[in-house]
Amino acid sequence: MATNTxxxxxxxxxxxxxxxxxxxxxxxxxxxxxxxxxxxxxxxxGSNLASIIDIISFSYNAxxxxxxxxSSESMFSEASLYENMNRIVKLIDYSPIGFQTSTxxxxxxxxxxxxxxxxxxxxxxxxxxxxxFSFNEDITFVKSTNGITESLNEMAxxxxxxxxxxxxxxxxxxxxxxxxxxxxxxxxxxxxxFNIDVYVKPVLTGKWEEYTKTPNLFLETGAAKKYExxxxxxxxxxxxxxxxxxxxxxQTGDQIAVYYLSSQGADGEVGPGALNANSRxxxxxxxxxxxxxxxxxxxxxxxxxxxxxxxxNFTNTNNSTVVKAEETVDQIxxxxxxxxxxxxxxxxxxDYEVFAKTNFTNLLADVKCVNNWDYVSGYxxxxxxxxxxxxxxxxxxxxxxxxxxxxxxxxxxxxxVVPRSVTSNLDYxxxxxxxxxxxxxxxxxxxxxxxxxxxxxxxxxxxxISSSLLTVDPxxxxxxxxxxxxxxTSSRRDNQSIINDVVNIxxxxxxxxxxxxxxxxxxxxxxxxxxxxxxVDTFYTRRTDDATIKAQGLSLFFWNPVYPTNDKTVTTxxxxxxxxxxxxxxxxxxxxxxITVTAVATVFETVEY
Numbered sequence: 001m002a003t004n005t006x007x008x009x010x011x012x013x014x015x016x017x018x019x020x021x022x023x024x025x026x027x028x029x030x031x032x033x034x035x036x037x038x039x040x041x042x043x044x045x046g047s048n049l050a051s052i053i054d055i056i057s058f059s060y061n062a063x064x065x066x067x068x069x070x071s072s073e074s075m076f077s078e079a080s081l082y083e084n085m086n087r088i089v090k091l092i093d094y095s096p097i098g099f100q101t102s103t104x105x106x107x108x109x110x111x112x113x114x115x116x117x118x119x120x121x122x123x124x125x126x127x128x129x130x131x132x133f134s135f136n137e138d139i140t141f142v143k144s145t146n147g148i149t150e151s152l153n154e155m156a157x158x159x160x161x162x163x164x165x166x167x168x169x170x171x172x173x174x175x176x177x178x179x180x181x182x183x184x185x186x187x188x189x190x191x192x193x194f195n196i197d198v199y200v201k202p203v204l205t206g207k208w209e210e211y212t213k214t215p216n217l218f219l220e221t222g223a224a225k226k227y228e229x230x231x232x233x234x235x236x237x238x239x240x241x242x243x244x245x246x247x248x249x250x251q252t253g254d255q256i257a258v259y260y261l262s263s264q265g266a267d268g269e270v271g272p273g274a275l276n277a278n279s280r281x282x283x284x285x286x287x288x289x290x291x292x293x294x295x296x297x298x299x300x301x302x303x304x305x306x307x308x309x310x311x312x313n314f315t316n317t318n319n320s321t322v323v324k325a326e327e328t329v330d331q332i333x334x335x336x337x338x339x340x341x342x343x344x345x346x347x348x349x350x351d352y353e354v355f356a357k358t359n360f361t362n363l364l365a366d367v368k369c370v371n372n373w374d375y376v377s378g379y380x381x382x383x384x385x386x387x388x389x390x391x392x393x394x395x396x397x398x399x400x401x402x403x404x405x406x407x408x409x410x411x412x413x414x415x416x417v418v419p420r421s422v423t424s425n426l427d428y429x430x431x432x433x434x435x436x437x438x439x440x441x442x443x444x445x446x447x448x449x450x451x452x453x454x455x456x457x458x459x460x461x462x463x464x465i466s467s468s469l470l471t472v473d474p475x476x477x478x479x480x481x482x483x484x485x486x487x488x489t490s491s492r493r494d495n496q497s498i499i500n501d502v503v504n505i506x507x508x509x510x511x512x513x514x515x516x517x518x519x520x521x522x523x524x525x526x527x528x529x530x531x532x533x534x535x536v537d538t539f540y541t542r543r544t545d546d547a548t549i550k551a552q553g554l555s556l557f558f559w560n561p562v563y564p565t566n567d568k569t570v571t572t573x574x575x576x577x578x579x580x581x582x583x584x585x586x587x588x589x590x591x592x593x594x595i596t597v598t599a600v601a602t603v604f605e606t607v608e609y
Contacts, residue, residue: 021061021064022057022058022060022061023057025056025057025060025061026053026054026057029042029053029056029057030042030043030053077333079329079333080329081329082233082235082328082329083233083234084233085329085332085333086231086232086233086332087233089332089336090230092336092340093216093218093340094332094335094336094339094340095215095228095229095230095231096231096326096327096332097193097231097326097327097335097358097359097361098191098192098193098231098235098237098326098327099190099191099192099193099263099265099323099324099325099326100192100193100194100323100324100361100362101162101163101164101190101192101195101261101263101265101268101323101362102162102163102263102268102269102270102320102321102322102323102362103160103161103162103163103320103321103362103363103433104133104160104161104162104163104270104274104275104316104318104320104321105156105160105161105316105317105318105430105432105433106133106156106160106161106275106314106315106316107151107156107314107315107316107317108151108152108155108156108312108313108314108315109149109150109151109152109312109313110141110143110149110150110152110311110312110313111147111148111149111150111311111313112147112311113143113147113308113311114143114146114147115143115144115145115146116142116143116302117140117141117142117143117302118140118141118142118143118302118303118304118308119138119139119140119141119301119302119303119304120135120138120139120140120141120281120283120304120309120312121138121283121284121293121297121301121303121304122135122136122137122138122197122284123135123136123166123259123283123284123289124281124282124283124284124304124309125165125166125281125282125284126161126275126279126280126281126282126314127279127282128270128274128275128276128279129270129274131163131264131267131268131270131274132163132164132165133161133162133163133164133275134161134162134163134164134165134166134261134284135159135161135162136162136195136261137159138297138301139155139159140301141154141155142154152312156432157430157431157432157435158431158432158435159432159435160432160433160436161314162192162195162261163263163264163268163269163270163320163323164190164192164195164261164262164263164264164268165261165262166195166259166260166261166262166284167186167189167259167260167261167262168257168258168259168286168288168289169184169185169257169258169259169260171255171256171257171288172255172256172257172258173253173254173255173256174241174250174251174252174253174254174255174256175250175252176249176250176251176252176253176254177250178243178244178249179217179240179241179242179243179249180240180241180249180250181238181239181240181241182238182239182256182258183236183237183238183239184196184236184237184238184239184258184260185236186236186237186260186262189260189262190262190263190264190265191237191260191261191262191263192260192261192262192263193231193326194359195260195261196213196229196237196239196258196259196260196261197210197258197259197260198210198211198213198227198239198256198257198258198259199211199256199257199259199292199296200225200250200254200255200256200257201254201255201257201295202251202254203251203252203253203254204251207295208257208291208292208295208296209225209295209296210225210292210296211225211226211227211241212225212226212227213226213227213228213229214226214227214228214247215228215344216228216344217240217241217242217246217247218246219246219344220242220246220247221246221247222242222244222245222246222247222248223248224242224246224247224248225247225248226242226247226248227239227240227241227247228240228247231326235326237260239256239258257288257292259289263323265323266322266323268320268323269319269320269321269322269323270316270319270320271319271320272316272317272318272319273315273316273317274316274320275314275315275316276315277313277315279313279314279315280309280310280312280313280314281304281309281310281312281314282306282309283304283305283306283309285306318421318430319421320421321362321363321419321420321421322362322420322421323362324361324362335354335357335358338350338354339354339358342354342355344444345444345446346441346444346445346446347446349369349370349371349413350369352367352369352413352415352441352445352451353367353368353369355440355441355444356369356415356417356437356441359440360436360437360440361420362420363419363420363429363433363436363437364417364418364419364420364429365418365419365420365512365513365515366417366418366515366516366517366582367415367416367417367418367517368415368416368517368518368579368580369413369414369415369416370413370414370416370579370580371413371414372411372412372413372414374414374579375412375414375454378578378579378580379391379414379454379457379580382457382578382580386560386563386566386567387563387566388563388566411448411449411450412449412450412451412452413445413449413450413451413452414452414453414454415437415451415452415453415454416454416455416456416517416579416580417429417434417437417453417455417456418456418512418517418582419433420512420513428455429453429455434453438451438453454580456517456580456581456582457560457578457580457581457582458560458561458562458581458582458583458584459558459559459560459577459581459582459583459584460474460557460558460559460560460561460583460584460585460586461510461521461556461557461558461575461583461584461585461586462474462478462481462556462557462585462586462587463478463481463482463483463541463554463555463556463557463594464477464478464481464541464555464556464557464558464570465481465541465542465543465549465550465551465555465570466543466549466570467546467549469568469569469570472557472568472570473564473565474557474559474564474568475559475561475564477557478557478586480543480544480545481541481542481543481544481557481594482541482542482543482544482594482595482596483502483539483540483541483542483554483594483595483596484539484540484541484542484550484596484598485498485499485502485530485536485539485595485596485597485598486536486537486538486539486540486598487535487536487537487597487598487599488535488536488537489537489599491534491535493534493535495597495599497535498533498534498535498536498597499592499595499596499597500592501533501534502530502533502536502595503591503592503595505526505529505530505533506526506585506588506591507588507591509526510583510584510585510588512584515582515583515584516582517577517579517580517581517582518577518578518579518580518581519577519583520574520575520576520577521556521558521574521575521577521583522574523554523556523571523572523573523574523575524573524574526554527553527554530554538552539552539553539554540552540553541553541554541555541556551572553572554572555570555571555572556570556571556572556575557569557570558570558571558575561586
């Protein structure tokens with residue numbers, strides 16, 4: 001044992017150990033051994049001692065890397081790295097939501113098919129301009145006539161196409177462990193989070209069985225053929241099976257088949273008319289999948305053959321929805337606690353909102369859930385207040401009641417949904433999208449309640465000023481109002497660049513992703529932002545037909561475009577919205593045409609000396 005205590009007096013600053021990498025630590029060890037002059041092999045690469053030093057140095061480097069990564073990220077409120085946040089929320093059984101592909105509503109007609117009941121097999125797809133759209137489930141429809149072309153309206157109103165093509169993973173063989181986990185190896189493919197399907201062929205029966213997804217195996221019995229998926233810290237999907245206590249346990253030698261929807265991402269988003277008269281359905285075909293179909297589905301349905309599938313024509317009149325990237329760290333921080341409180345059950349109105357926002361972010365810009373009391377005292381009262389004597393008979397209310405509600409008008413929860421994709425100023429979720437949300441809610445909601453969709457009351461906003469509210473017709477008068485910006489005399493900025501800055505302020509504030517149900521339109525803040533634009537001295541809201549009517553700053557028309565004479569306001573103050581009201585700036589894309597810039601001429605006076 002060394003007795004020279006000076007040997008342990010290392011000149012390393014406090015905390016300096018975290019600055020070492022493998023090579024600097026290796027060199028430090030070699031320098032120390034050289035100073036002691038006991039060993040010499042450390043200076044010869046390939047020697048046993050040099051190899052031991054390398055092992056120690058690189059192991060130390062790995063430990064320091066882990067320390068640097070996690071020392072400041074061990075708390076839920078502080079974590080900023082995805083892998084660390086993913087690891088933390090795993091403790092409360094939260095699985096971060098991954099990528100969600102775009103969806104497409106469609107119209108479908110059948111020709112040259114005999115009368116009867118047909119089922120489109122899952123994973124069948126339609127290709128348009130090399131962009132595939134697939135069905136993620138078996139879809140049954142009725143052909144009521146022989147040979148005659150017939151529109152399949154019921155199917156089109158209830159189902160969606162999902163952008164992407166289903167991929168077949170190589171077979172996995174189970175090891176027979178409790179809660180066995182397999183990793184989905186998709187390579188560079190973009191996997192849709194909600195479209196991963198699993199089939200198992202037990203060694204005891206030799207026949208394929210379909211397993212269904214569960215949010216948490218802990219909720220299942222020992223006989224449940226369920227699996228749980230989780231997006232791990234490396235952004236790869238883990239598929240977890242049961243242990244015969246919670247979910248069926250896999251036996252040694254069981255074969256597992258995994259199918260997932262591979263998306264083209266944002267490149268797969270399409271507009272109206274992407275599907276046309278030449279778009280035909282193609283059934284998914286592989287030797288393995290055909291065996292699965294024969295074991296699981298063949299005796300249940302009259303499956304459409306590939307030749308028969310060619311008799312279905314698909315078209316679309318709406319845009320596809322936009323894709324949604326996987327949850328970020330900040331999004332997980334907001335969603336995970338709310339998800340934990342709900343315990344995978346929909347009881348409170350907040351539970352419904354969290355569920356819809358989490359699972360359908362690719363469809364929804366915003367969602368609000370209310371009980372029967374708030375619906376009557378808020379939503380229905382609004383219509384009575386503006387003079388509508390029977391709100392339940394308005395067009396949108398009747399449509400939602402017929403499509404998604406039963407005759408019972410109590411014990412309902414009312415879901416206000418605003419679509420994420422925008423096709424017009426007044427935009428509503430289409431029937432197929434509502435059906436998808438409704439069917440997903442049905443598995444978790446309370447048995448004594450029914451979910452009823454109600455569409456938001458859209459409120460149009462535009463530049464507007466008038467001497468009397470009584471004579472204002474917002475639809476007509478908004479075209480007579482504009483914004484006049486007075487340019488600072490010392491500014492050399494181009495007029496168009498000033499207009500562009502003002503347009504950017506308004507476009508950002510009134511974008512679909514920024515607005516919320518029931519928010520307050522902050523007119524004062526918008527006014528100040530416009531005044532802060534470089535080159536702006538002041539500005540007015542004016543009319544083209546009466547130069548005497550003007551207001552300094554921002555004055556707005558605010559009205560219900562469905563009932564413009566019943567509900568209208570002219571204001572320069574902030575606008576608080578009710579929980580069911582959703583704002584939009586009328587004709588936002590052409591707003592630049594309603595903004596002018598005026599330069600005040602400099603007046604010079606003669607001064608006598």
